[in-house]
Amino acid sequence: xxxxxINIGGENVVIxxxxxxxxxxxxxGFIVVWMVFSxxxxxxxxxxxxxxxxxxxxTTTTPGLHFKIPLGVExxxxxxxxxxxxxxxxxRTIKAGIxxxxxxxxxxxxxxxxTGDLNAALVEWIVQYRxxxxxxxxxxxxxxxxxxxxxxxxxxxxxxxxxxxxxxxILSRKSIALQAQELMQSLLNDYETxxxxxxxxLQDVNPPVPVQxxxxxxxxxxQEKERIINEARETYNTIIPKAKGQAEQAxxxxxxxxxxxxxxxxxxxxxFTQIWREYSKxxxxxxxxxxxxxxxxxxxxxDKKYIVDDELKSFLPMLQLGKEAGK
Amino acid sequence: MNKNPKLVxxxxxxxxxxxxLANTLYTIDETKQVIITQFGEPVGDPVSDAGLHVKVPFFQxxxxxxxxxxxxxxxxxxxxxKDKKYLLVDTFARWRIVDxxxxxxxVNNERNALGRLDDIIDGITRDYISENLLxxxxxxxxxxxxxxxxxxxxxxxxxxxLKIEKGRMAITNVILEKVQEVVPQYGIQVEDIRIKxxxxxxxxxxxxxxxxxSERKRIAMLYRxxxxxxxxxxxxxxxxxxxxxxxxxYRIAQEIRGKADATATEIYASAFNRDPEFYTFMETLNTYRxxxxxxxxxxxxxxxxxxxxxxxxx
Numbered sequence: 001x002x003x004x005x006i007n008i009g010g011e012n013v014v015i016x017x018x019x020x021x022x023x024x025x026x027x028x029g030f031i032v033v034w035m036v037f038s039x040x041x042x043x044x045x046x047x048x049x050x051x052x053x054x055x056x057x058x059t060t061t062t063p064g065l066h067f068k069i070p071l072g073v074e075x076x077x078x079x080x081x082x083x084x085x086x087x088x089x090x091x092r093t094i095k096a097g098i099x100x101x102x103x104x105x106x107x108x109x110x111x112x113x114x115t116g117d118l119n120a121a122l123v124e125w126i127v128q129y130r131x132x133x134x135x136x137x138x139x140x141x142x143x144x145x146x147x148x149x150x151x152x153x154x155x156x157x158x159x160x161x162x163x164x165x166x167x168x169x170i171l172s173r174k175s176i177a178l179q180a181q182e183l184m185q186s187l188l189n190d191y192e193t194x195x196x197x198x199x200x201x202l203q204d205v206n207p208p209v210p211v212q213x214x215x216x217x218x219x220x221x222x223q224e225k226e227r228i229i230n231e232a233r234e235t236y237n238t239i240i241p242k243a244k245g246q247a248e249q250a251x252x253x254x255x256x257x258x259x260x261x262x263x264x265x266x267x268x269x270x271x272f273t274q275i276w277r278e279y280s281k282x283x284x285x286x287x288x289x290x291x292x293x294x295x296x297x298x299x300x301x302x303d304k305k306y307i308v309d310d311e312l313k314s315f316l317p318m319l320q321l322g323k324e325a326g327k
Numbered sequence: 328m329n330k331n332p333k334l335v336x337x338x339x340x341x342x343x344x345x346x347x348l349a350n351t352l353y354t355i356d357e358t359k360q361v362i363i364t365q366f367g368e369p370v371g372d373p374v375s376d377a378g379l380h381v382k383v384p385f386f387q388x389x390x391x392x393x394x395x396x397x398x399x400x401x402x403x404x405x406x407x408x409k410d411k412k413y414l415l416v417d418t419f420a421r422w423r424i425v426d427x428x429x430x431x432x433x434v435n436n437e438r439n440a441l442g443r444l445d446d447i448i449d450g451i452t453r454d455y456i457s458e459n460l461l462x463x464x465x466x467x468x469x470x471x472x473x474x475x476x477x478x479x480x481x482x483x484x485x486x487x488x489l490k491i492e493k494g495r496m497a498i499t500n501v502i503l504e505k506v507q508e509v510v511p512q513y514g515i516q517v518e519d520i521r522i523k524x525x526x527x528x529x530x531x532x533x534x535x536x537x538x539x540x541s542e543r544k545r546i547a548m549l550y551r552x553x554x555x556x557x558x559x560x561x562x563x564x565x566x567x568x569x570x571x572x573x574x575x576x577y578r579i580a581q582e583i584r585g586k587a588d589a590t591a592t593e594i595y596a597s598a599f600n601r602d603p604e605f606y607t608f609m610e611t612l613n614t615y616r617x618x619x620x621x622x623x624x625x626x627x628x629x630x631x632x633x634x635x636x637x638x639x640x641x
Contacts, residue, residue: 055356056376057377120532120535150521154419162467190518190519191421191519217543226554232558236561243572246576254584258584258590259587302620302623303621
């Protein structure tokens, strides 16, 4: 009798051969197909496959189609080594998108921390990481994600604990994130998590909610200070140049006055000198002429002229001078 | 199918072989370690090499334990510090089973081990936190902190008075050492203990917030009064310059006018001094021209010089 030997999982199973037994062929064929399918596996582009033989690490396979020994002898665990993972602290994204939605829940137990000056701040941050060493990632630490969470929370508090609230909120955000990243990485290396931190980013960093209005008040006060100073400078800048212009004007006016006064004096003096020169040549007649000229000019202007003979002086009161004047 | 007694026998033999083999061989995953027990009693050394192993079938049993680093997360504990500040301290630890035999005999499983760690770590943490000042738990170094305003000098003074001697790392290291002294009896090694969160309890927190608020209000006040001060300074400067500019202009203008007046006076004097009598005559005539007008009344006597010819013609 012919015998057929089939190797199943390292054990030799002897199956006697039957003639004309269609059912047997179907069974054998089915087993072969199942073996092929259970031994083939594909590794996606962003993954590697970690192969264990009887539980022991054997090899790591790259993306593509591969075969392993079936029946549980070799098992494959796919690890996404290209993917960058993210963990959020102090907030949670529900749905990322153009308008990202965040959870309304309060995560202040995560984000509230004490600063080095014994103030408090709400610090929200993210940690992005890649699995750099899939073997360590799988075999050295159980629950690497939780480990990253704990490490991140602990380190962030440690770093913030050495900074003032002003540094945490405004001054040193970048350096705090960098320092936290370094410390997290070295701790995760100590634990042999096989994880590489890509970045640590501080998101919103705020004073605790009850203190926020007071912080805003400081900002407002700082702006108010600037505004008041600017306004005062503006007043200065409008008043002083105007005053300078007016001063200039006053001086110019005085100079105009001076020119005018001196020119007039010179003119008057010159005229007098000219007249006097001629006068001194014929004093008497010039004096008379000048007197008469004056009379000729003045007398026609006067409405009431009385000529009284010196012998009739008593007639004078009859003129009723006062009455005439009162008219 | 044909009945064949031989086939049945082969089949039974194969089945028995498979069962025996399956009970003899066992695999250990990279993440696991194993102790072999015989009727519940451990035999031989623990096995921690991953791969295929052999034991006595049926009588011996493989019990698996984790080989990886495991997590322990404590509950937040309310602990008073040496300076009587009440804190909520949340710690976490990394540990692993280094001696599965001891582990198996003393605590048997992970859940029990975590319970034991709760007791040990919480207790030791409480002891050491309460022995230290709050600032020692919060800070890790004495690095000089920066503030957004120089005016916070008062604050900085306060911080200077709170310099640390040990710091958080040193305290957690002491806690770790103490824990490491206790746990080996359970076949456990604690790799690391870290303080995850330190926060004030609710009542203290409110007080801290109040202090922060008053601190910020003080800074805001400082900014405002600085603004007002600077404003007053600028206004004073404006006023001073304004007075200076105006008075200087006045002085210069008056000087110019005065000089001109003096020059004019000199010019007049030097001209009129040639003949004061004639000057008086001429100017008097001019004043007649200017002062005598329509409303004036003139009464001449015929002995007046001007009319003397009216008389002498007789």
